[in-house]
Structure formats: structure tokens, C-alpha cells
Amino acid sequence: DAMVIQNPRYQVTQFGKPVTLSCSQTLNHNVMYWYQQKSSQAPKLLFHYYDKDFNNEADTPDNFQSRRPNTSFCFLDIRSPGLGDAAMYLCATSRVSGYQETQYFGPGTRLLVL
Amino acid sequence: EDQVTQSPEALRLQEGESSSLNCSYTVSGLRGLFWYRQDPGKGPEFLFTLYSAGEEKEKERLKATLTKKESFLHITAPKPEDSATYLCAVPWAGGTSYGKLTFGQGTILTVHP
Numbered sequence A: 001d002a003m004v005i006q007n008p009r010y011q012v013t014q015f016g017k018p019v020t021l022s023c024s025q026t027l028n029h030n031v032m033y034w035y036q037q038k039s040s041q042a043p044k045l046l047f048h049y050y051d052k053d054f055n056n057e058a059d060t061p062d063n064f065q066s067r068r069p070n071t072s073f074c075f076l077d078i079r080s081p082g083l084g085d086a087a088m089y090l091c092a093t094s095r096v097s098g099y100q101e102t103q104y105f106g107p108g109t110r111l112l113v114l
Numbered sequence B: 001e002d003q004v005t006q007s008p009e010a011l012r013l014q015e016g017e018s019s020s021l022n023c024s025y026t027v028s029g030l031r032g033l034f035w036y037r038q039d040p041g042k043g044p045e046f047l048f049t050l051y052s053a054g055e056e057k058e059k060e061r062l063k064a065t066l067t068k069k070e071s072f073l074h075i076t077a078p079k080p081e082d083s084a085t086y087l088c089a090v091p092w093a094g095g096t097s098y099g100k101l102t103f104g105q106g107t108i109l110t111v112h113p
Helices: none
Strands: A004-007 A010-013 A019-025 A031-037 A044-050 A053-056 A064-067 A073-078 A087-094 A109-113 B003-007 B010-014 B019-026 B033-038 B045-050 B056-059 B062-066 B070-075 B084-091 B101-103 B107-112
Touching: A004 A087, A010 A019, A019 A031, A019 A087, A019 A109, A031 A073, A044 A064, A073 A087, B003 B084, B003 B101, B010 B019, B019 B033, B019 B084, B033 B070, B045 B056, B045 B062, B070 B084
Parallel strands: A010 A109, B010 B107
Antiparallel strands: A004 A019, A019 A073, A031 A044, A031 A087, A044 A053, A064 A073, A087 A109, B003 B019, B019 B070, B033 B045, B033 B084, B056 B062, B062 B070, B084 B101, B084 B107
């Protein structure tokens, strides 16, 4: 009964070689988020989708893109990974209501850049 | 600017030794506070949401409380399986009801048998 699923769990890529990480959810939440988390640091929001509306954080590098083809799926594309992009990438979802809704996280994808 | 500070950075306990983790925050108009547990190499696992001062929530050996300036995560008679990093987060005050969370740096809890 996994709710937020990320694939793959581990991804190895080469410097400059594009990579795509995927996230799917069974919660039917209309908001999906991508976070980057480096070792011993807190998660850092990259961007989020409210339905099909894309919201980019001001300090997210242009190297990072995202796609959300439908409610259930969201992708993170890293166009030209650098060594500094090695990190855990976390997908999260929430629903919209009058309160600040809880964000539920997936298990993460660990990205290694060689 | 919103700030979330967790203390201590690391906490070592003996099995059965109760203690508390602290999360202090400075935000204009708190719209919730979240506690997560994160195991190494995994995503944060949701524990509690607190919305108003005085609110308390419990789950097994964990109890979260909220005041106007801080939240505590009390751990009663911890077991080694409670070892993890505990994160607290608050919604960014300038955002929407579904927007960015500001996370604390976390407390690394180690419980020795």
C-alpha cells in the first residue's frame, strides 16, 4: 500500500549525461513536490506542481526541469548533471485545503554522478 | 525571515531513558508544524501535525506538543528502533496552504541497547 513511489531508488549517471527520476502517487493529491537533500542537510524544495501549474523556486538551477503528465506522475529531469548534483531526491505530495496540509514523502532516489 | 532551529543536533540515549527534542520557530502566523522521522537513506516519514498552541499528539512512545514559540517531541522509554533523524518543519509564511516547508536541521537520535 505504498502511497508515494519513486523510481529508481538508486541512479548512477555520468557527468553531463541527462537523467530522469520518476515519482508516482496513489493518494490522488493535487500537489506534488521535488526536494533535494544532501548529506546531513535538511530537504531543499526545488519546485512543485499544483495540478498542472508549475512553481519554480527562485534559487533552483536551470539544469533542473520537471514534468507532470497527469495527476499521478511527476518527473524530475536533470539536463547536465554535475558532481554537485549528487544527492537524495525526494518527491512529496499534499492536498489543498483551508489548512496547511501534511506533505507525504516517497522513499527517495539516491543520485550518484561519476 | 522564517527560521526553524532544532536542538540538540545529536542525542544519545540508553534504552528506556526518556528525553525530549526541541524545535523552536520564528514565523509570522503559524499555519502548522510538522514532525517527521527520517532513517538513513530513506525519505522522511510523517509523524505528527500540530496546528495550535496547547495541542498535543501521541503515537506509541512519541508525544508532540506545541507552544507559541516551540514544539517538543517527547520520547518515553525509547528503544533502539527509535534511532533516526527527527525533522520538524513549518510552512513558509509567505506561501499558500500547500507551499514550501521550512525545515530544521534535524536531531540525530541514537538509542543504545
